[in-house]
Amino acid sequence: NCVIDANNLIKIYQNGSEELKVLDDVSIQVYRGDFMVILGPSGSGKSTLMNILGCLDLPTSGQYTLDGLNVLEASDNELAEIRNKKIGFIFQKFNLLPRLTALQNVMLPLLYRGVKEEEALEAAKEKLTILGLGARLFHRPNELSGGQQQRVAIARAIVGNPQLLLADEPTGNLDSKSSEDAIRIFKELNQQGNTIVIITHDVEVAQQVKKIVYIRDGKLYENH
Ligand code: ADP
Ligand code: ADP
Numbered sequence: 342n343c344v345i346d347a348n349n350l351i352k353i354y355q356n357g358s359e360e361l362k363v364l365d366d367v368s369i370q371v372y373r374g375d376f377m378v379i380l381g382p383s384g385s386g387k388s389t390l391m392n393i394l395g396c397l398d399l400p401t402s403g404q405y406t407l408d409g410l411n412v413l414e415a416s417d418n419e420l421a422e423i424r425n426k427k428i429g430f431i432f433q434k435f436n437l438l439p440r441l442t443a444l445q446n447v448m449l450p451l452l453y454r455g456v457k458e459e460e461a462l463e464a465a466k467e468k469l470t471i472l473g474l475g476a477r478l479f480h481r482p483n484e485l486s487g488g489q490q491q492r493v494a495i496a497r498a499i500v501g502n503p504q505l506l507l508a509d510e511p512t513g514n515l516d517s518k519s520s521e522d523a524i525r526i527f528k529e530l531n532q533q534g535n536t537i538v539i540i541t542h543d544v545e546v547a548q549q550v551k552k553i554v555y556i557r558d559g560k561l562y563e564n565h
Contacts, residue, residue: 343406344505344536345371345394350403352389352559363389364400365559371505371538376531379540380547381556387540390556391509394538395428396420408504425453429498429506433513435490437482437497443469444478447497454501468496472526488519495526499535506530508539512546524549 352364363386371377381387392398393405396412405412408427415423429450430436437446447465452458469478472492482490491511498506508527512520524546531537539546547553555562 342373343370344373344375344408345369345538346404346406347394348404350390350393350400350405352386352393352398353401363559364393367403367556367559367561369394369554369561371536373504373536374531374534375552376527376537376550377539377552377554378547378550379538379554379556379561380542380544382542385556386559387542387556388509389559391507391540395430395507396424425450426501427504429501429503431491431494431498431506431508431511433510435482435487435494435514437490437493439482442479442481443474443485443493443496446482446493447500450497450501464500465496468500469493472496486519487515488522491515491519491523492526495523495530499530504536506535506537508537510541510543511539512541512543520546 348368350364350367351362354361354363367390379387379390393400396407399413407423410423412420412423444462444465447469448461451461451464466478469475472495474489474492474496477485477489485493512523515523527537527539528549541547555565
C-alpha cells in the first residue's frame with residue numbers, strides 16, 4: 342500500500358561548469374490514503390521534487406517506485422502513461438487550456454486515454470457538479486474566478502481516479518476564501534480515500550493536515 346517509495350534522491354543541475362545540488366539524499370514514502378504536505382521556502386527544491394515525484398523529470402541518482410512501478414527504468418512512453426493514468430496534477434497557475442470550456446478541460450485526460458466521448462463527458466460533468474460548478478460547464482477559464490478555475494483543475498485531476506493527487510502550490514494564486522475552499526475540497530477528497538501530496542511554502546495550508554514534511558536546502562526533515 343505504498344504509493345510513493347522514493348529513496349536517496351539526488352538532483353544536481355549543471356549551470357555551465359557549476360554544479361548545483363538541489364535535492365540532497367531525499368527519501369520519502371507516501372501510503373495509500375495519506376494526506377501529506379511538503380513545506381519549504383522558495384528555492385528549497387520543492388518544484389524539483391514535485392517534478393520528480395510526478396515523473397516529469399528524473400533524479401540524477403536514487404530509486405523511485407510509484408505504485409509498484411520502477412520509474413527510473415521506464416521509457417519516455419511508459420512515463421507518459423504513468424503520468425496520465427496514475428497521477429492527477431494540480432498547479433498554482435491552474436494550467437487550464439484557455440480556448441476550451443470547463444467541461445472540455447476536464448474531459449481532456451480521459452480523451453487522451455481513449456475513453457469514449459460520451460463517457461468522458463458524463464464523468465467530467467459529474468466531477469464539476471460535485472465541485473459546485475454545475476452551472477459553469479460551458480464557461481471558459483477567463484470567465485471564471487481564480488477559485489473556480491482551481492476547482493476546474495481539481496476536477497480535471499480527479500476525473501480519471503488517479504492513485505495520487507500531486508498539487509504544487511495549489512493555493513498560491515487564490516485569495517484566502519478560495520484558498521480555504523480548496524483546502525476543504527482536498528480534505529474531502531482525502532476522506533473519500535484519495536492519496537494527496539501538496540507541495541507549498543504556505544504555513545496555513547500545512548496547518549490543515551496531520552502529516553507535514555519539511556524541505557530545506559534540498560533535504561527533508563520530519564520536524565522543523
Ligand atoms: P522551489 O520550488 O522550492 O522554489 P526549485 O526546485 O524550483 O525550488 O529550485 C531549487 C533550486 O534549484 C533553485 O536555486 C533554482 O534556481 C534551482 N533550479 C531549479 N530548476 C533548475 C534548472 N532546471 N537548472 C538549474 N537550476 C535550477
Ligand atoms: P516555482 O515558482 O514553482 O518555484 P520557478 O519559477 O522557480 O518555479 O521555476 C519555474 C521553472 O523554471 C521550473 O521548471 C524550474 O525547474 C525552472 N528553473 C528554476 N530555476 C532555474 C534556473 N536557475 N535555471 C534553469 N531553470 C530554472
